[in-house]
Amino acid sequence: MQTKASPHFVPSHTPENRYRNEAGIHLPARGGVTVGSKIGWLVLTCLLLLGFVPSLLADTVTLKDGTRITGTVTQLSGGKLGIQTKFAGSISIDWTQVASLALDHPLLLVLPAPATTPLAITGLRRSGDAFTVTTAQGTQQMPATSITLLRTQAAQASYLASLHPGWTHSWSGNANVSFAFARGNSNTTTIGSGITVARPTLHDKTSGYFNSLYTHDGILNSTTANTTNAGLRYDHNLNPHLFGFVTQDFNTNALQDLTLRSITGGGAGLHARNTPRQTLDLTSGLVWTHENYSAIPASATQPTAVPSITNSFVAINVGEQFSQKFGASSSLTEQGNMYPNMNQLGQFEANVTATLNTQINKILSWQTTINDIEVTNPPPGTKDNDIILTTGLGFTFSRK
Numbered sequence: 231m232q233t234k235a236s237p238h239f240v241p242s243h244t245p246e247n248r249y250r251n252e253a254g255i256h257l258p259a260r261g262g263v264t265v266g267s268k269i270g271w272l273v274l275t276c277l278l279l280l281g282f283v284p285s286l287l288a289d290t291v292t293l294k295d296g297t298r299i300t301g302t303v304t305q306l307s308g309g310k311l312g313i314q315t316k317f318a319g320s321i322s323i324d325w326t327q328v329a330s331l332a333l334d335h336p337l338l339l340v341l342p343a344p345a346t347t348p349l350a351i352t353g354l355r356r357s358g359d360a361f362t363v364t365t366a367q368g369t370q371q372m373p374a375t376s377i378t379l380l381r382t383q384a385a386q387a388s389y390l391a392s393l394h395p396g397w398t399h400s401w402s403g404n405a406n407v408s409f410a411f412a413r414g415n416s417n418t419t420t421i422g423s424g425i426t427v428a429r430p431t432l433h434d435k436t437s438g439y440f441n442s443l444y445t446h447d448g449i450l451n452s453t454t455a456n457t458t459n460a461g462l463r464y465d466h467n468l469n470p471h472l473f474g475f476v477t478q479d480f481n482t483n484a485l486q487d488l489t490l491r492s493i494t495g496g497g498a499g500l501h502a503r504n505t506p507r508q509t510l511d512l513t514s515g516l517v518w519t520h521e522n523y524s525a526i527p528a529s530a531t532q533p534t535a536v537p538s539i540t541n542s543f544v545a546i547n548v549g550e551q552f553s554q555k556f557g558a559s560s561s562l563t564e565q566g567n568m569y570p571n572m573n574q575l576g577q578f579e580a581n582v583t584a585t586l587n588t589q590i591n592k593i594l595s596w597q598t599t600i601n602d603i604e605v606t607n608p609p610p611g612t613k614d615n616d617i618i619l620t621t622g623l624g625f626t627f628s629r630k
Contacts, residue, residue, distance in 0.1 A: 289313070290332040291323065294356075299323070303333060306380035330355040338386050339363070340379040348386060395431055399629055403427035404587050406597040406624030417448030420455075422620035424599035426563060426585050435465045439565075439583055441601050443618045456484035457616060459583070459601055465499065465511075473499050475513060477547075479567075479581070481603060486612045491521040493569065493579075495547050511551040517569055519545055519579065523609050536610055545569035545579070559589040580604045589626060597624030 288300040291313055301315035311323040331354040338348035353364035354377065361372050381389065392400070408422040424441040438461065445455035461479035468474060476496040482488055497515015504510075519542065526536035549567035556562070564584040571577040585599045598621040608614045 289334050291328060292330045292332075293323070293327050294329045295327075303331065303337060303380070304382065305385060306378070309378075311380075328354075328356065336366075337380045337382060339377065340381060340386075341376060342378075348381070351380075392432060400431055401427060401429045402626075402628040404585065404595060404597050404624050404626050406595075406599070406620065406622050408620050408622035418445065419448070420445045422618070422622075424585065424597060424620045424624075426599075433467055436463070437465075438462045439585075441583070441599050441618055441620060443620065453484065455618075457618060458482045459581070459603070459618070471501050473501065473511075475499055475515070477517070481581075483603075483616060486605075486616065487524045487526055487609055489522040489524050491519065493517050493519050495545075497547055507555045509551075509553045513547065513549045513551070513567075515547045517545050517547045519543055519569060519571075526609060526611060534610075539609060543571050543573040545571050560587065562586050574607070577606045578604075579606070587624065587626070593625060593627075595624045595626050597622065 289303045291299045291301075291303065291311065293299070299313060299315065299321075301313045304312040304314055304320070306312070306325060309325050311325050311328055312320065313323065314320050333352045336350040336352050339351050340348045349363070349365060351363050351365050355362045355364075356374070359374050361374060361377050362369050363372050363377075403426055405425040406423065408420075410418075410420040412418045420443075422441075422443045425439065427438045429436040440458075440460040442458040443455050444453070446453050459479075459481050461477065463475060463477040465473045465475045474496070475498070477494070479491075479493040481491040481493075495515055495517025497513055499511050499513040502510045502512050521541045523539040523541075525538040528535040547567060547569055549565070551565045553561065553563045562584065564582070566580070566582040568580040569578055571579075581601070581603045583599070583601045585597060587598075588596045590596060598619070601618040603616050605614050
């Protein structure tokens with residue numbers, strides 16, 4: 231006779247034998263494990279392993295005071311070690327405070343000259359004035375002065391591409407077009423445009439500009455503005471501070487009767503300031519100026535007809551080029567040149583072009599361009615100074 235506390239065996243139609251107590255609760259067979267419990271343990275084990283995977287795959291930075299930081303090491307440059315962390319985002323660590331690195335994915339150690347091939351490393355350990363460097367082939371000792379630059383594979387590929395970019399790459403610039411018209415009591419049409427482009431590389435820089443303004447009064451049937459200015463310039467660095475350059479500029483101005491002015495020249499320049507947010511270049515050289523003015527017929531405002539004029543002369547080129555970034559979205563670029571006439575002392579030409587660009591998003595921007603051209607000996611009956619101001623919605627473009 232069985233007691234109430236004693237379970238009794240009940241045959242089961244399932245593969246497992248089960249026990250059942252008086253309360254009707256099924257219990258696993260003695261000495262056995264059910265399929266359900268096996269699945270539960272398997273799921274729990276997988277979850278635990280997944281929880282450990284991120285830490286197992288992370289890079290580890292150990293500081294001299296014993297602090298350990300995990301994340302993804304991005305670079306070593308300028309005495310700072312960059313690491314992307316989950317708890318603080320991107321942080322920068324003083325390299326002198328780092329005792330060791332353990333890398334999940336190899337980084338490229340860029341060695342000083344004459345070495346040309348970076349070394350793929352998986353770990354570093356500081357020991358006095360030297361490092362023990364770990365690679366796939368083993369370990370080796372290196373002086374601390376050799377450990378100054380670490381890059382990812384992608385960063386190294388980008389750097390190598392920047393050394394010799396294709397001619398169609400590395401361009402950036404801004405362009406804007408403005409349009410205004412009035413009809414009714416007024417009848418005017420105004421079209422303006424401005425474009426600036428630049429292609430800087432490690433060794434040279436190509437830049438260009440274009441701006442124009444056209445205004446027509448339909449009631450008086452007269453054009454009150456019709457001018458175009460454009461130019462190209464190429465700089466090549468001779469060393470970190472000095473560079474040589476060649477330049478070509480074109481001007482037309484219908485109201486000044488200027489058919490075409492061409493200024494071709496070159497010279498040398500100084501990188502007086504070169505920081506990520508501000509640059510200043512000073513230039514000097516010689517240019518050849520050739521300009522054609524069309525004939526001016528006699529009129530009520532010009533009683534005496536003026537024949538066409540052609541001027542050709544050598545001039546000195548004294549100039550500067552300046553750029554400044556304001557915050558994260560605005561920038562100013564400005565370039566000015568003066569050309570004293572060596573054939574007629576006291577006569578000169580000068581021009582200044584400045585562009586203020588404020589980024590709205592990745593494509594759109596608000597752009598304002600001003601251009602001022604001064605000529606000391608214009609044809610009779612015309613003014614010696616012209617200013618063009620264009621402003622409006624612009625477009626930013628780049629080609630890496």
